[in-house]
Amino acid sequence: MRPVRPATVERVPGVPSHLKGELDQPTKPKRQRVVLGGPEGMPVPSLRSRMELAEQTSWGEMLIRDLINALLRWSTAFAVILVLLLGGLPLLFWRLPDIASFTVVGVPIAWLILGVFVSPVLFILGIIYERLSERHEREFVDMIEN
Amino acid sequence: MTGWQITAAITVALVAVVTFYLGRRSATLHNAAQDFDMARRTVRSRRNAAAVSGEYLCAASFLGIAGAILTDGADALWYPIGFIAGYLVLMLFVAAPLRRSGAYTLPDFVEGRLDSRGIRWFASLITVLIALLYLVPQLQGAHLAVTTLLPGPGWAGPVAVIGIVLVTVLGGGMRATTLAQAFHYWLKLFAIAVPTLVLCVVFIGDGGEGAAAGLGAPAPPTLSEDTTVTVDTPVELQVSAPTRLQAHGVVNGAPADGDVVWSPEMRHDVAAGTTLRFDGGTPTPVVVGAPADNGGWLAPGGGGTWDLFGTYSLLTALMLGTMGLPHILARFYTNPDGRAARRTTLHVVLLLGLFYLFPVLLGALSRLYVPQLLVTGQTDAAVLLLPTSVLPGIGGQILAAVIVAGVFSAFLAATSGLVYSVAGVISADLMPERVRDFRVAAVLLALTALGVALLPREPDIAHSIAIAFALAASTFCPVLVLGIWWRGLTARGAFASMSVGGLAVLTALGLDIASDYTGGWAPVFIERPALFTVPAAFVVAVLVSLASRGTRPATVNAFMLRMHAPDRLGFVTDAAIPRYGRAEERLRLSHGQGRHRR
Numbered sequence: 001m002r003p004v005r006p007a008t009v010e011r012v013p014g015v016p017s018h019l020k021g022e023l024d025q026p027t028k029p030k031r032q033r034v035v036l037g038g039p040e041g042m043p044v045p046s047l048r049s050r051m052e053l054a055e056q057t058s059w060g061e062m063l064i065r066d067l068i069n070a071l072l073r074w075s076t077a078f079a080v081i082l083v084l085l086l087g088g089l090p091l092l093f094w095r096l097p098d099i100a101s102f103t104v105v106g107v108p109i110a111w112l113i114l115g116v117f118v119s120p121v122l123f124i125l126g127i128i129y130e131r132l133s134e135r136h137e138r139e140f141v142d143m144i145e146n
Numbered sequence: 147m148t149g150w151q152i153t154a155a156i157t158v159a160l161v162a163v164v165t166f167y168l169g170r171r172s173a174t175l176h177n178a179a180q181d182f183d184m185a186r187r188t189v190r191s192r193r194n195a196a197a198v199s200g201e202y203l204c205a206a207s208f209l210g211i212a213g214a215i216l217t218d219g220a221d222a223l224w225y226p227i228g229f230i231a232g233y234l235v236l237m238l239f240v241a242a243p244l245r246r247s248g249a250y251t252l253p254d255f256v257e258g259r260l261d262s263r264g265i266r267w268f269a270s271l272i273t274v275l276i277a278l279l280y281l282v283p284q285l286q287g288a289h290l291a292v293t294t295l296l297p298g299p300g301w302a303g304p305v306a307v308i309g310i311v312l313v314t315v316l317g318g319g320m321r322a323t324t325l326a327q328a329f330h331y332w333l334k335l336f337a338i339a340v341p342t343l344v345l346c347v348v349f350i351g352d353g354g355e356g357a358a359a360g361l362g363a364p365a366p367p368t369l370s371e372d373t374t375v376t377v378d379t380p381v382e383l384q385v386s387a388p389t390r391l392q393a394h395g396v397v398n399g400a401p402a403d404g405d406v407v408w409s410p411e412m413r414h415d416v417a418a419g420t421t422l423r424f425d426g427g428t429p430t431p432v433v434v435g436a437p438a439d440n441g442g443w444l445a446p447g448g449g450g451t452w453d454l455f456g457t458y459s460l461l462t463a464l465m466l467g468t469m470g471l472p473h474i475l476a477r478f479y480t481n482p483d484g485r486a487a488r489r490t491t492l493h494v495v496l497l498l499g500l501f502y503l504f505p506v507l508l509g510a511l512s513r514l515y516v517p518q519l520l521v522t523g524q525t526d527a528a529v530l531l532l533p534t535s536v537l538p539g540i541g542g543q544i545l546a547a548v549i550v551a552g553v554f555s556a557f558l559a560a561t562s563g564l565v566y567s568v569a570g571v572i573s574a575d576l577m578p579e580r581v582r583d584f585r586v587a588a589v590l591l592a593l594t595a596l597g598v599a600l601l602p603r604e605p606d607i608a609h610s611i612a613i614a615f616a617l618a619a620s621t622f623c624p625v626l627v628l629g630i631w632w633r634g635l636t637a638r639g640a641f642a643s644m645s646v647g648g649l650a651v652l653t654a655l656g657l658d659i660a661s662d663y664t665g666g667w668a669p670v671f672i673e674r675p676a677l678f679t680v681p682a683a684f685v686v687a688v689l690v691s692l693a694s695r696g697t698r699p700a701t702v703n704a705f706m707l708r709m710h711a712p713d714r715l716g717f718v719t720d721a722a723i724p725r726y727g728r729a730e731e732r733l734r735l736s737h738g739q740g741r742h743r744r
């Protein structure tokens with residue numbers, strides 16, 4: 001992980017220093033400058049392209065539309081895998097009860113699959129999706145910056 | 147009160163004290179009032195995932211799954227799968243964009259996306275309904291735990307849970323809750339994993355493999371010794387072979403006193419207060435509707451097409467309902483950005499997957515050791531009674547005390563999370579401005595849930611929770627998914643969709659309760675309505691939105707950009723900062739760096 005600069009609070013010049021000890025009293029809020037923290041050492045995206053996105057120029061709008069469509073395609077693809085996997089199992093056990101009652105070391109395979117093996121598969125699907133979507137977002141930012 | 151009951155009561159008190167202490171600690175460490183409002187979004191994803199899981203693992207996970215497995219066998223294995231898969235769906239479609247939208251609650255999101263105050267109010271109303279449906283089974287679980295284990299009156303359980311939760315919620319704060327909820331996850335994992343492993347070792351050591359083989363036989367489970375069962379709520383029982391027993395009380399509307407033989411051809415309606423005595427080796431009668439013999443219990447999907455429908459409907463509700471749970475959504479706000487929200491969700495999948503191994507094992511063991519629960523229908527008590535049945539003596543009692551600690555941690559974590567997040571919604575949106583107060587809202591919500599929970603109804607925790615999920619899936623899931631991914635969603639479309647989905651589920655729930663009282667006639671699609679109601683809500687949302695195309699909010703493009711632009715571009719502006727970031731908030735920041743660890 002990149003080093004992260006924490007949020008800091010700067011005192012605004014002009015506040016008399018003898019008031020420093022009274023900051024705990026919420027009745028006397030004093031002016032302060034809050035500098036929001038952020039990841040350090042990351043290039044700030046070029047202002048112009050960010051502006052175009054924010055103002056939704058035709059180019060910016062097209063970009064963001066493409067991004068949303070691409071993200072949605074990925075999510076839908078993973079959802080289809082999930083539905084095929086989880087939706088297929090009840091149908092399989094229902095159509096072919098012999099498979100469900102097949103036992104491995106005394107435990108019926110249906111119990112093994114449903115009780116033990118499905119959740120690691122779901123986790124692996126999640127890992128792959130996370131990698132893909134982070135890479136996708138990185139590429140989008142790189143494209144915006146250039 | 148026997149020795150081990152005292153131990154159990156002490157563990158419960160310990161859990162309560164630690165919860166309260168963790169809740170108070172960081173609140174008193176600094177100035178309490180400033181921490182009260184909400185967590186800033188600076189909690190590490192791993193701890194945050196533990197907190198999400200801690201808040202999520204409720205009575206249904208701890209008691210309900212094992213109970214459902216004791217009754218339904220392989221078909222109940224879909225509960226844990228649905229619970230886990232719900233987080234995967236959340237990650238695929240909702241987590242990152244929702245976090246970037248800056249919404250703290252669902253009403254926040256709906257208002258921001260659809261630019262309408264009216265729809266915010268409506269969403270708040272549904273949030274409260276979901277919370278109530280979710281709270282009631284927790285309290286019924288507490289009732290069951292107390293009647294099963296402790297000599298006190300049953301209502302003491304829910305009353306104690308609500309009391310502790312109110313003290314914690316009113317005296318602690320959200321930031322503090324992150325730590326408390328993460329603690330609850332690890333406590334629950336410990337409290338279920340250790341007893342399960344010990345019981346499995348004992349079971350195998352006793353030559354359990356021979357007994358386990360009996361689970362596959364086409365015969366009903368048998369009672370290992372002479373058993374007397376007192377029926378607390380009326381049940382309808384069935385047997386698969388002629389069964390001899392002694393009944394004292396009312397059976398089939400007629401008084402019974404002495405030896406009877408039950409035939410498998412008819413149902414046996416046992417009234418409350420009736421005592422049934424079985425000799426050792428007698429096959430166990432089971433509640434009507436459950437698989438009567440072990441062969442049917444062991445095989446998934448034994449029934450007809452409607453059984454299959456029920457499985458799919460349950461999966462739909464659990465997978466799509468997770469994203470609409472108010473307490474889970476509020477937790478996601480504590481992530482610093484969209485990417486961290488995604489990572490948190492991924493961790494949650496892992497943590498839940500680990501946890502759910504154990505209730506499944508306990509459920510299977512309970513079929514061998516506590517089949518008498520099948521007679522009373524109170525199968526949710528399986529986890530509580532199993533340790534002392536497998537391991538009589540001090541060992542079993544220690545394990546039971548550990549489990550009780552986990553069970554109460556489950557009640558407390560889920561209940562406090564819900565009361566905290568939903569009380570905020572109530573006080574902000576549903577109360578008149580003059581009396582607007584978070585504390586009043588929290589007390590109102592908690593007492594309403596308590597009142598409903600004390601009504602007499604045969605609790606089936608897993609099933610009741612599934613209804614709360616079905617309501618969330620039929621109202622908020624379409625609005626969230628379409629709102630995040632489709633520019634076309636309008637306030638009218640969302641309103642129509644939430645009304646149709648919500649009314650359909652509530653109607654089904656009403657019919658289901660009526661059928662519980664009048665003989666259980668409700669078909670599967672009333673008990674598990676999600677497979678009909680969720681698609682209906684989606685279709686209505688799309689059609690009405692298309693018909694009211696002219697009313698698309700002007701802000702939609704900016705909102706879409708904010709939700710989907712990668713975090714580094716820096717479009718995220720928290721809607722809540724102007725709202726919550728008052729003078730105290732800024733003052734609090736001046737207290738130094740240590741408060742905001744990543």
